[in-house]
Amino acid sequence: AQSVTQPDIHITVSEGASLELRCNYSYGATPYLFWYVQSPGQGLQLLLKYFSGDTLVQGIKGFEAEFKRSQSSFNLRKPSVHWSDAAEYFCAATDLYNNAGNMLTFGGGTRLMVKP
C-alpha cells in the first residue's frame, strides 16, 4: 500500500538553528511529493513540491527539500529557523501515473516548536 511516513512527531529547535524534517514514502512509481505547513486552526499552505528533474527543490519561506530515490526520502530543511516557523508540517504524495489526480496521501505530521 502507498504510504508516507514522518518519523518525528515533535521536534524542538532553537531560533537560528538549522532544521531538518524527515519524510519517507512507499510508492510503486516515483510519486509527486509535497511539503505543507499548518498553523493552529488553519488550512494547509504549500511550501514546496517535487515532480521531476533537479532533486533539490526550493520553496517559500526559505525552505528547501531534497528528493533521494535510493532512500525513498524527501526531507525538508531550513538553514536558520525563525520563531514564526513554529507549526505542524506535513509531507504528502500522489501518484499521477495511476490517475490519482489530487488524491494526496499525507504523513502523520511533525510538530515544530522553536525555542527563543
Add this chain to the structure above:
Amino acid sequence: KAGVTQTPRYLIKTRGQQVTLSCSPISGHRSVSWYQQTPGQGLQFLFEYFSETQRNKGNFPGRFSGRQFSNSRSEMNVSTLELGDSALYLCASSPGAGRVNTEAFFGQGTRLTVV
C-alpha cells in the same frame, strides 16, 4: 485572486443529524478534493471531484458523499452523524488537468463538532 472558501467555518451538530459543508474553489480550478483531519487518524482523503464527476474516492463509509456543480463549487454531506465524525474538514482545489496542474490549494476548513 480569492483563495479557497469553505463555509461554514464552525458547526455543531447532534448525533444522528446530517450536515452539508460547502467549498468554493479558486476561480478557474476544476478539481476539488476533500480531506478529514482528526488527532487520531491525521489527514485522510475523502474524495475528489473533477468537472462534476467523482474521480477518486477514499476509504470512508457511504454516509460520506459529495457532489460538484457546474461552476466547480462542491459540497460534501455526512448523514447520520457519529461522534467520531468530529473533525476539521478541509477542501482543496487545483486546476485539475494534467500532471503539472496537481498543486492543491487548501481552504481554512470547517470544524465540525458532533455532540
